[in-house]
Amino acid sequence: MQAKETLFVGLVQGRTQQFQVPLYQRTYSWTEKQLAQLWRDIVEQAELLEEGDSASKHFLGSVVLAPSPQNEATFPRWLVVDGQQRLTTLCLALAAIRDHIAGTQPDEAERINEDYLINKRKKGEDHFRLLPTQADRPQFAAHIHGTQAEHAAGDRIAAAYSFFRRKLVEAADPAASQDVFRIEQAITSRLTLVSVTADHGDNVHRIFESLNNTGLKLSQADLLRNYLFMRLPERGEHVYETHWLPLQESLSNDELEQLMWLQLVLDGDDRVRRQDLYAAQQKRFENEKAGEAEIEAYIRELHRRSAHFRRLIHPGEETDASVRAHLRRLEAWQAVVTYPALMLLLDRRERGEIDSAETARAMSYVESFLVRRMICRVPTNNLNRIFQSVPAQLPLDLPVADGLHQLLSAENRFWPDDDELRGKIRTAPFYQYGRWDQRKLVLQRLEESYEHPEPVDFAAAQLTIEHVMPQSPGDEWLRMLADDGADEESPEELHARLHHTLGNLTLTAVNAELSNRPFERKQDLLRGSHLEMNRRIAATGRWGAKEILARADELAERAIALWPAPLRGVGRAERSRDWNLAHQVLAALPHGTWTSYGDLAAFLGSGAQAVGNHLANTPGVVNAYRVLNADGKVSDKFRWTSQDESGEVQSRLIADGIHFTAGGAADPAQRLTSDDLALLLSGTEGGEEEEETGGGEAVRRPVENRGGETRAERFARQLAANDTPETVAAVRSVLARWEELGGWVGHGSGRVTTSAFLMLGEQGGPGYGVWPMTLYPGGGRGGTAEVVFQHLASREPFTDRALRAEFLKRLNKLEGVDIPEGKLELRPGFRLAVLEDDRNRELLCEALAWFRECWENREAL
Structure with missing residues (x-):
């Protein structure tokens, strides 16, 4: 038996060979939970590559191999005794990358295919570098060949491939862009495996059991605590009583671990992962040849900073009213990602570098950064990186608040400017993005901006978000919208485009009573509201498209006054972000579903014609042919955008599991509305x-x-x-x-x-x-x-x-x-x-x- 550390590229690339999953093995079983964790690890490795870190690879697990009975000297075949889930997943990820670039870079797609997925000169089953179990082979072969296949309801091979196609589209988002070839390199050259190769006669199942025998793990905080006090033979008892015990009593074990990680980040380590806390801190102590004095100083500093950390998780402990208000709003926003920046601000205040007024001003930039990005639907997947880098990247030649303002205003931070904010408040379906408590907080702050002489006690008030024009409009609402719509837009399409926008939303304690009633009845209820925004709605004679857009413009000016703008315009990628969101949701369309131009437009906050023009002129958009007219028919203007795509559209749709009526229309039960599309990407x-x-x-x-x-x-x-x-x-x-x-x-x-x-x-x-x-x-x-x-x-x-x-x-x-x-x-x-x-x-x-x-x-x- 031989065991060695290797990489996927070292395992599969370089020669004609095959890895066979025995028939007695279970079928492919990874779910989105495992896929999502692997994707996070891949993206992290891609980011480290971008930063030039060549050392910090990720250990993926073991692969146990044994010679196949069909082994040949010129064509080695290996039985995969353990690790088939990892190998199958990585092959599907590479197949997705190949297909993602096939339309624009066919030579690179062919390289990926030949390097990792196929044995070019072999035929039949020998053509595949990996051969799954019998039950998985048809779907796996279809994805390696790039051909259409029947899609069984529970097929995890197809689901995994679709997952990676979707994630690759997301990775192209300009607000958190990842280079596809860096992702390929992360998969093939940054995920380490332990390859165990058995000889004939070895008990491979015993090897498998030994490799997978795991016990209860200590937390990172437990490991670091044990390490610290082993290094304090003389001063340990004093340090424990004076600093550690009060620290341990004031924070839970999980909070203590988070504080330890924040301490590393505040000291300038903007790459450390929380799961690597123990190893990173241990390495730092050993590099610095830390003695008892240095270990004691570290624990004392941890104790001092715990008071700052408690203010983040218990804002009521903050004495300054303005700072406390910001901390409470950030807590309500669940803005844990901002902790590195907030800890830095509280630390600088304690050191006397800034006062409470400057601390509050700096926190207003953090709040605005989050709120404006949420309103403008900038993805959140790079927020960890942005705020973790604040302590190391904060400019030294500026006051702290000004330096933070400048740092967050950098072009690659995507802090929306005033023009983008105005546009998105008018058109974006605000109700479909962010968490419910975040949406409510935005509306609450807008209500507070009216400075009512008797302000509402929002903590005690039982307020919910209400659509003024209801989500399910009756005939009276549709008749009014018919008067507002343009010739090419039906009342239903106008409703879908506007009803989730901020201009049509308010807060109320009588949601059930308002429901989908006509506007005249809603006026009576809103007129008696204590909220100024509701009184203003009630004073309007009617409530159609014109009124919704006028209110959106008014709220936009209040939002601009509430949440400071970046130092310079950063809205240059606005349209490309919008279209990337369209690409993401189309890539996520489940098998057996379709959507319409109007549904996709309402989801984006765009117009149906603009959506149609974009899809007709943009090659490589996954599932673009599954966007149909509202009646379920293919648009007369539809055309394939790539030479690799061809054929009769309805045949492709049928292969995708879409049924058609006798009149040639796609089954309306399989149509996804704008709300369904939002749900696909929400994770709620x-x-x-x-x-x-x-x-x-x-x-x-x-x-x-x-x-x-x-x-x-x-x-x-x-x-x-x-x-x-x-x-x-x-x-x-x-x-x-x-x-x-x-x-x-x-x-x-x-x-x-x-x-x-x-x-x-x-x-x-x-x-x-x-x-x-x-x-x-x-x-x-x-x-x-x-x-x-x-x-x-x-x-x-x-x-x-x-x-x-x-x-x-x-x-x-x-x-x-x-x-x-x-x-x-x-x-x-x-x-x-x-x-x-x-x-x-x-x-x-x-x-x-x-x-x-x-x-x-x-x-x-």
């Missing part, structure tokens, strides 16, 4: 954030709301107010059956509209946090059952797409329920009214019983 789990629709924490105990009414009682009242007695009785019957099956019903924390979660597992116990669906009262439109496939995709055992597909199949047996397979990544729903049918209720309960059985047997599955 079903029902956990949208308080205004009744989401939030599902709790088992009978939590009371204001007025003594429990959440369960409020759900029953709201359900009865919006549905027929027959539907209410049917829902009660289903909830009772769920409890008979061993589940329990939790109710959401939405302050206005509540919900019912069908929960499994004891609250806080093993497996807690799994639910198949959430029931919502209708808010005037009839209640719905939301099937939370997106949530289940990250919960065992339903990370297996095949299980989610089986659940979908069982639900679709209900008459009146027809959820397409393409929505297995989303949160589709059906009307609660279908449960009035006895057979439908029985089928639903059978599906729920199956779901619970899968969950109970999750370890076996």
Whole structure:
């Protein structure tokens, strides 16, 4: 047996050979959770390459190989005893890179193919450098050949390939751009493997067990604490009592570890990862030949800085009112990424370099940087790098606040200027980006800017976000929009484009009462509001496109006054960012779905014609042919943009799982709306954030709301107010059956509209946090059952797409329920009214019983 450290390039490149996954091995099983972690490691290595760091490689794991019985001297074949998941994933990632560049750099695509994926002169199965298990071979071969293949509902090979195609499109975003060839280099030359090669007769399974035998790991803080006090034989007891014990009592172990990492960053190490904290600090002590005095000084400094850190996590401990207000808003924003900059500011203040007024001014730049980027939909995936680099890169020749302003204003930081902010407030679907509490905070700050003589106590007020023009408009709203729309834009398209924009949103405590009522009724309710922004809306004679855009312009000027601008314009990449967002969401389209030009335009905050022109003139946009007219037909103006793309569009769509009606239109059930598109990129789990629709924490105990009414009682009242007695009785019957099956019903924390979660597992116990669906009262439109496939995709055992597909199949047996397979990544729903049918209720309960059985047997599955 031989064991050596190697790289993927050293393992597979350079000669004709094949790695065979034995037939007794399990099929490919990585889910998006493992794929996402690998992608983060790849991107980190690509960033280190960009910075010139050639030492810090990432250990990926082991690969155990044994000679294949079909081995030949001129064509070595190896059995992959362990490591097939890693090798298959890396091959799929490289296939995705090859296809990503094929249209623009075909020679490089061919190089990747020949170096890593195929044996050029071999035929049949010998053509593949990696040969998966029998069940995985058709899909794997299709992706290596670059051909279309049937896509099974639970196919993880196809899902992994699609994941990497999507991530490569995201990597082209100008606000966090990654060079595709640097990503290739990170995969092939920066991920280290331990290759264990067995001889004939070696017990490879025993080797596998030894390599994978792991125990309980100590945290980074535990390791560093042990190291520190082993280096304090004389002073250890004194240092422990004086500095360490108070530090340990004031912070949790996780907070202490975070503080230790921040200390390294504040000392100028802007590349250290938190998981490498122990090794990095140990290396620093040993390089500096630190003795007891230096170790004691480090712990004393850690203790001093813990007071600053506590202000970040407990802003009430800050004595200055202005600084405290900024810290509270940043805490509400969940701006943990800003901690390096905030710690630096509090440290400089304690040292006397700046006063509290300058500290608050500097924090206003941090707040503005986050808020403007969120409003303008700049991706957040590079925020860690930006703020971690602040201590090392802060200009030394400027006052601290001015230096931070200049640093964040650099062109590659993408801090939107005033013009971009104005434009995005008018057009961007604000409601679809950022977290709910961030959106609410923006509206709260805008309300505060009116400086009402009796300001609202936002901490006590139960306010939610309200669409003035409702999300589900009635005929009166559509008639008004018909008067506002241009010839080429229908009322429905105008509504989709404007209803999520900031100009149409406000805060209210009467969301349920407002609902989708006509504007005249909303005026009466808004007129009595204590919020100045609502009184101004109520004073408007009508509420159409013109009024929404006028209010957007007014709010934009207030936003510009509230959140300082960068020192110079940084909006140069605005349009390319918008189009990259379009490319990202199209790359994320699930199999068996399509969208329309209007839906994509509403998602982007653009116009349908502009979207069509861009797609018609931009080669290489993944899934561009799956954007159709609103009626589900291919646009007369559609044309392929690359010589590599050809054929009849409808045939390609059918191969992608899209069904067509007798009239030649794509199935409308498979269409993704602008809300669906936003959900594809949101990462938001079903029902956990949208308080205004009744989401939030599902709790088992009978939590009371204001007025003594429990959440369960409020759900029953709201359900009865919006549905027929027959539907209410049917829902009660289903909830009772769920409890008979061993589940329990939790109710959401939405302050206005509540919900019912069908929960499994004891609250806080093993497996807690799994639910198949959430029931919502209708808010005037009839209640719905939301099937939370997106949530289940990250919960065992339903990370297996095949299980989610089986659940979908069982639900679709209900008459009146027809959820397409393409929505297995989303949160589709059906009307609660279908449960009035006895057979439908029985089928639903059978599906729920199956779901619970899968969950109970999750370890076996």
